[in-house]
Amino acid sequence: MADEPRKIAFICSKGNLDMAYPALIMGWAALGNGVDVTIFFTFWGLDLINKARVDHLEIPPVANTSMKMSMMGIPGNLGIPNIMGVLPGMTAFATALMKKKMNELGVPPVREYIQMLADAGAKLYACKMTVDMMGLKKEDFLDGVQDIVTASDFIDMTEGAQIIFI
Amino acid sequence: MPTRTYAGKTVEVNEEGFMLNPADWTKEIAVEIAKEEGIETLTEAHWKVIDFCRQAGLASGKAPTLRTITTGAGVPTKELFTLFPKGPAKKVARIAGLGKPEGCV
Numbered sequence: 001m002a003d004e005p006r007k008i009a010f011i012c013s014k015g016n017l018d019m020a021y022p023a024l025i026m027g028w029a030a031l032g033n034g035v036d037v038t039i040f041f042t043f044w045g046l047d048l049i050n051k052a053r054v055d056h057l058e059i060p061p062v063a064n065t066s067m068k069m070s071m072m073g074i075p076g077n078l079g080i081p082n083i084m085g086v087l088p089g090m091t092a093f094a095t096a097l098m099k100k101k102m103n104e105l106g107v108p109p110v111r112e113y114i115q116m117l118a119d120a121g122a123k124l125y126a127c128k129m130t131v132d133m134m135g136l137k138k139e140d141f142l143d144g145v146q147d148i149v150t151a152s153d154f155i156d157m158t159e160g161a162q163i164i165f166i
Numbered sequence: 167m168p169t170r171t172y173a174g175k176t177v178e179v180n181e182e183g184f185m186l187n188p189a190d191w192t193k194e195i196a197v198e199i200a201k202e203e204g205i206e207t208l209t210e211a212h213w214k215v216i217d218f219c220r221q222a223g224l225a226s227g228k229a230p231t232l233r234t235i236t237t238g239a240g241v242p243t244k245e246l247f248t249l250f251p252k253g254p255a256k257k258v259a260r261i262a263g264l265g266k267p268e269g270c271v
Contacts, residue, residue, distance in 0.1 A: 005252065025270050032232050032267075034253025106233065107271050116233070119243035 007036040007161035009154075014166060015044030017057040017098055017110075022166050024048075024113040031120040038161065039117070040154045041145075042127035045166075046134065049126060049141045054111045058095040061085035071097060111142065118144025123157075125149045172198040182256075184265050188223060191263030203257045205250065212249050215239055219262035229264035231255070233271045 008030050010023035027037045047053040061067045062085035069078040084090060099109075108116065118124060126141055126148045138148060149157075167178045167186060173194035178186040183202075185191060196216060200208050208216070218239035222230040232255050236243050250257045259267050 028232070029255075029270060031247070032253060032255030034256075105271075106269075108233070116236075116243050120247050 005034060005036045009038040009040065009158040009161040009163045011163065011165045012039060012041045012045035012048055013043045015047035015057060017059040017095060019166060020048050020057055020110050024117065027117055027122055031122060037122040038158055039122060039124050040127060043130050046126060046130055048110055049114060049124065049145050051140060051142055054142065057110060058091050059098050060091045061094045114142050114144050125154065184260055185263040188263050195263065196261050199261045203261060215241055215246065215249060215258060216262050219258055219264060223262060223264040229259035229267040231267050231269040231271055
Protein backbone atom coordinates (compact mmCIF):
# COMPACT_ATOMS: atom_id res chain seq x y z
CA MET A 1 0.00 0.00 0.00
CA ALA A 2 2.89 2.32 0.74
CA ASP A 3 3.72 2.39 -2.97
CA GLU A 4 0.24 3.60 -3.92
CA PRO A 5 0.49 7.24 -5.02
CA ARG A 6 -1.55 9.86 -3.23
CA LYS A 7 -4.75 10.66 -5.12
CA ILE A 8 -6.60 13.96 -5.40
CA ALA A 9 -9.92 14.50 -7.16
CA PHE A 10 -11.38 17.89 -7.99
CA ILE A 11 -15.03 18.60 -8.73
CA CYS A 12 -15.34 21.74 -10.86
CA SER A 13 -18.88 23.10 -10.67
CA LYS A 14 -18.32 26.76 -11.57
CA GLY A 15 -17.81 28.36 -14.97
CA ASN A 16 -16.66 31.85 -14.03
CA LEU A 17 -13.09 32.67 -15.02
CA ASP A 18 -11.92 33.15 -11.43
CA MET A 19 -13.39 29.81 -10.39
CA ALA A 20 -11.81 27.98 -13.31
CA TYR A 21 -8.26 28.35 -12.08
CA PRO A 22 -8.11 26.78 -8.58
CA ALA A 23 -8.43 23.18 -9.78
CA LEU A 24 -6.14 23.80 -12.76
CA ILE A 25 -3.37 25.29 -10.63
CA MET A 26 -3.62 22.80 -7.77
CA GLY A 27 -4.06 19.89 -10.19
CA TRP A 28 -0.92 20.90 -12.09
CA ALA A 29 1.03 21.26 -8.84
CA ALA A 30 -0.20 17.83 -7.74
CA LEU A 31 0.89 16.20 -11.01
CA GLY A 32 4.29 17.87 -10.69
CA ASN A 33 4.64 16.24 -7.27
CA GLY A 34 3.67 12.80 -8.49
CA VAL A 35 0.09 12.83 -7.20
CA ASP A 36 -2.64 11.08 -9.20
CA VAL A 37 -5.22 13.66 -10.40
CA THR A 38 -8.85 13.25 -11.47
CA ILE A 39 -11.10 16.18 -12.38
CA PHE A 40 -14.88 15.87 -12.69
CA PHE A 41 -16.56 18.76 -14.49
CA THR A 42 -20.19 19.30 -13.60
CA PHE A 43 -22.85 21.92 -14.19
CA TRP A 44 -21.27 25.29 -15.10
CA GLY A 45 -17.86 23.68 -14.71
CA LEU A 46 -18.48 22.03 -18.09
CA ASP A 47 -17.68 25.42 -19.64
CA LEU A 48 -14.01 24.75 -18.82
CA ILE A 49 -13.92 21.81 -21.22
CA ASN A 50 -16.56 22.95 -23.72
CA LYS A 51 -14.77 23.90 -26.98
CA ALA A 52 -17.34 26.62 -27.70
CA ARG A 53 -17.17 28.15 -24.22
CA VAL A 54 -13.63 27.70 -22.88
CA ASP A 55 -12.18 30.81 -24.53
CA HIS A 56 -15.09 33.00 -23.39
CA LEU A 57 -15.14 32.53 -19.61
CA GLU A 58 -15.80 35.77 -17.73
CA ILE A 59 -15.63 37.27 -14.27
CA PRO A 60 -18.67 39.40 -13.28
CA PRO A 61 -18.10 42.38 -10.96
CA VAL A 62 -21.74 42.27 -9.76
CA ALA A 63 -22.23 40.73 -6.31
CA ASN A 64 -18.49 40.24 -6.00
CA THR A 65 -17.49 42.16 -2.89
CA SER A 66 -13.82 41.28 -3.30
CA MET A 67 -13.48 43.39 -6.44
CA LYS A 68 -11.66 46.56 -5.44
CA MET A 69 -10.43 49.57 -7.35
CA SER A 70 -6.90 48.65 -6.23
CA MET A 71 -6.97 45.89 -8.85
CA MET A 72 -6.98 48.64 -11.44
CA GLY A 73 -4.10 50.46 -9.79
CA ILE A 74 -6.17 52.90 -7.72
CA PRO A 75 -4.81 52.65 -4.17
CA GLY A 76 -6.92 51.91 -1.11
CA ASN A 77 -9.69 49.49 -0.42
CA LEU A 78 -12.46 51.15 -2.38
CA GLY A 79 -15.01 48.70 -3.78
CA ILE A 80 -16.49 48.79 -7.24
CA PRO A 81 -20.14 49.72 -6.51
CA ASN A 82 -22.50 46.96 -7.58
CA ILE A 83 -24.58 49.49 -9.47
CA MET A 84 -21.55 50.15 -11.65
CA GLY A 85 -21.08 46.45 -12.18
CA VAL A 86 -24.32 46.27 -14.14
CA LEU A 87 -23.17 48.86 -16.66
CA PRO A 88 -22.64 47.43 -20.14
CA GLY A 89 -19.04 46.44 -20.64
CA MET A 90 -18.14 46.06 -16.95
CA THR A 91 -17.97 42.26 -17.10
CA ALA A 92 -15.85 42.41 -20.24
CA PHE A 93 -13.63 44.98 -18.56
CA ALA A 94 -13.13 42.90 -15.40
CA THR A 95 -12.48 39.82 -17.53
CA ALA A 96 -9.88 41.58 -19.68
CA LEU A 97 -8.18 42.87 -16.53
CA MET A 98 -7.97 39.43 -14.97
CA LYS A 99 -6.70 37.83 -18.18
CA LYS A 100 -4.02 40.51 -18.44
CA LYS A 101 -2.87 39.97 -14.85
CA MET A 102 -2.79 36.19 -15.26
CA ASN A 103 -0.84 36.54 -18.49
CA GLU A 104 1.72 38.76 -16.78
CA LEU A 105 2.28 35.98 -14.23
CA GLY A 106 2.87 33.46 -17.01
CA VAL A 107 -0.38 31.60 -16.27
CA PRO A 108 -1.70 29.99 -19.46
CA PRO A 109 -5.30 30.39 -20.69
CA VAL A 110 -7.80 27.72 -19.58
CA ARG A 111 -7.78 25.85 -22.92
CA GLU A 112 -4.01 25.44 -22.80
CA TYR A 113 -4.09 24.51 -19.12
CA ILE A 114 -6.60 21.71 -19.75
CA GLN A 115 -4.28 20.34 -22.46
CA MET A 116 -1.26 20.54 -20.12
CA LEU A 117 -3.15 18.63 -17.43
CA ALA A 118 -4.28 15.96 -19.90
CA ASP A 119 -0.72 15.61 -21.27
CA ALA A 120 0.61 15.28 -17.73
CA GLY A 121 -1.74 12.38 -17.08
CA ALA A 122 -4.74 13.94 -15.32
CA LYS A 123 -8.00 12.08 -15.90
CA LEU A 124 -10.70 14.50 -17.01
CA TYR A 125 -14.39 13.59 -17.01
CA ALA A 126 -17.65 15.33 -17.86
CA CYS A 127 -20.72 14.80 -15.67
CA LYS A 128 -23.33 12.74 -17.54
CA MET A 129 -26.40 14.32 -16.01
CA THR A 130 -25.30 17.87 -16.83
CA VAL A 131 -24.20 16.80 -20.31
CA ASP A 132 -27.67 15.34 -20.94
CA MET A 133 -29.39 18.36 -19.45
CA MET A 134 -27.43 20.79 -21.62
CA GLY A 135 -27.77 18.65 -24.72
CA LEU A 136 -24.01 18.27 -25.19
CA LYS A 137 -22.02 15.45 -26.79
CA LYS A 138 -18.50 14.04 -26.40
CA GLU A 139 -17.45 15.98 -29.54
CA ASP A 140 -18.31 19.26 -27.84
CA PHE A 141 -15.46 18.76 -25.38
CA LEU A 142 -11.73 19.36 -25.61
CA ASP A 143 -9.59 16.40 -26.68
CA GLY A 144 -8.11 15.91 -23.21
CA VAL A 145 -11.50 14.87 -21.81
CA GLN A 146 -11.53 11.09 -21.49
CA ASP A 147 -15.19 10.30 -21.07
CA ILE A 148 -18.67 11.27 -19.90
CA VAL A 149 -19.36 9.48 -16.62
CA THR A 150 -22.11 9.24 -14.01
CA ALA A 151 -21.84 10.46 -10.43
CA SER A 152 -21.67 6.84 -9.36
CA ASP A 153 -18.73 6.18 -11.70
CA PHE A 154 -16.94 9.17 -10.22
CA ILE A 155 -17.45 7.88 -6.68
CA ASP A 156 -16.11 4.47 -7.71
CA MET A 157 -13.03 5.82 -9.48
CA THR A 158 -12.04 8.16 -6.64
CA GLU A 159 -11.89 5.56 -3.90
CA GLY A 160 -9.17 6.59 -1.46
CA ALA A 161 -8.75 10.04 -3.04
CA GLN A 162 -8.88 13.39 -1.31
CA ILE A 163 -11.79 15.24 -2.90
CA ILE A 164 -11.90 19.00 -3.39
CA PHE A 165 -15.17 20.64 -4.45
CA ILE A 166 -14.91 23.95 -6.27
CA MET B 167 22.71 20.74 7.90
CA PRO B 168 22.72 17.13 6.70
CA THR B 169 25.20 16.05 4.09
CA ARG B 170 25.19 13.29 1.50
CA THR B 171 27.95 11.77 -0.52
CA TYR B 172 27.45 11.41 -4.25
CA ALA B 173 30.14 10.26 -6.67
CA GLY B 174 32.77 10.60 -3.95
CA LYS B 175 31.84 14.20 -3.16
CA THR B 176 30.14 15.27 0.06
CA VAL B 177 27.49 17.93 -0.42
CA GLU B 178 25.12 19.78 1.91
CA VAL B 179 21.42 19.06 1.43
CA ASN B 180 18.20 20.16 3.11
CA GLU B 181 15.72 17.86 4.91
CA GLU B 182 14.10 16.92 1.60
CA GLY B 183 17.40 16.07 -0.06
CA PHE B 184 17.72 19.15 -2.27
CA MET B 185 21.31 20.34 -2.63
CA LEU B 186 21.96 23.63 -0.86
CA ASN B 187 24.80 24.87 -2.99
CA PRO B 188 24.20 24.58 -6.74
CA ALA B 189 27.90 25.26 -7.35
CA ASP B 190 28.77 21.86 -5.80
CA TRP B 191 26.85 20.10 -8.55
CA THR B 192 28.52 17.92 -11.15
CA LYS B 193 27.16 15.66 -13.89
CA GLU B 194 28.33 12.64 -11.91
CA ILE B 195 26.29 13.81 -8.91
CA ALA B 196 23.25 14.20 -11.19
CA VAL B 197 23.60 10.61 -12.35
CA GLU B 198 23.56 9.36 -8.76
CA ILE B 199 20.63 11.51 -7.62
CA ALA B 200 18.70 10.36 -10.71
CA LYS B 201 19.21 6.76 -9.59
CA GLU B 202 17.79 7.65 -6.16
CA GLU B 203 14.78 9.08 -8.00
CA GLY B 204 14.32 5.85 -9.91
CA ILE B 205 15.87 6.94 -13.20
CA GLU B 206 18.58 4.39 -14.01
CA THR B 207 20.03 6.01 -17.12
CA LEU B 208 20.09 9.66 -18.08
CA THR B 209 19.60 9.89 -21.82
CA GLU B 210 20.29 12.80 -24.14
CA ALA B 211 16.63 13.85 -23.71
CA HIS B 212 17.06 13.94 -19.91
CA TRP B 213 20.21 16.02 -20.25
CA LYS B 214 18.44 18.53 -22.47
CA VAL B 215 16.03 19.20 -19.58
CA ILE B 216 18.73 19.15 -16.90
CA ASP B 217 21.02 21.48 -18.84
CA PHE B 218 18.16 23.92 -19.34
CA CYS B 219 17.35 23.82 -15.61
CA ARG B 220 20.98 24.45 -14.71
CA GLN B 221 21.11 27.49 -16.99
CA ALA B 222 17.74 28.84 -15.84
CA GLY B 223 18.49 28.08 -12.19
CA LEU B 224 21.90 29.71 -12.17
CA ALA B 225 20.58 32.76 -14.01
CA SER B 226 17.58 33.36 -11.73
CA GLY B 227 18.75 31.69 -8.52
CA LYS B 228 15.58 29.59 -8.49
CA ALA B 229 14.64 26.21 -9.89
CA PRO B 230 12.43 26.65 -12.97
CA THR B 231 8.77 25.59 -12.85
CA LEU B 232 7.48 22.84 -15.11
CA ARG B 233 5.96 25.32 -17.54
CA THR B 234 9.20 27.27 -17.68
CA ILE B 235 10.89 24.01 -18.65
CA THR B 236 8.36 22.96 -21.30
CA THR B 237 8.31 26.37 -22.96
CA GLY B 238 11.98 27.23 -22.39
CA ALA B 239 13.60 23.91 -23.28
CA GLY B 240 11.02 23.11 -25.94
CA VAL B 241 10.14 19.79 -24.32
CA PRO B 242 6.43 18.89 -24.58
CA THR B 243 4.54 18.24 -21.32
CA LYS B 244 3.94 14.59 -22.22
CA GLU B 245 7.63 14.00 -22.84
CA LEU B 246 8.67 15.72 -19.61
CA PHE B 247 6.31 13.51 -17.59
CA THR B 248 7.61 10.42 -19.41
CA LEU B 249 11.28 11.29 -18.87
CA PHE B 250 10.77 12.06 -15.17
CA PRO B 251 7.70 10.03 -14.18
CA LYS B 252 5.75 10.50 -10.96
CA GLY B 253 6.49 14.06 -10.04
CA PRO B 254 8.86 15.76 -12.47
CA ALA B 255 8.80 19.13 -10.67
CA LYS B 256 10.79 18.00 -7.65
CA LYS B 257 12.75 15.27 -9.44
CA VAL B 258 14.21 17.55 -12.08
CA ALA B 259 15.13 20.22 -9.53
CA ARG B 260 16.84 17.67 -7.27
CA ILE B 261 18.78 16.08 -10.11
CA ALA B 262 19.87 19.51 -11.37
CA GLY B 263 21.21 20.37 -7.90
CA LEU B 264 18.71 23.20 -7.41
CA GLY B 265 16.21 23.93 -4.64
CA LYS B 266 12.54 23.09 -4.72
CA PRO B 267 10.89 24.97 -7.59
CA GLU B 268 9.23 28.24 -6.64
CA GLY B 269 6.12 29.35 -8.48
CA CYS B 270 2.87 27.57 -9.18
CA VAL B 271 2.79 26.97 -12.90
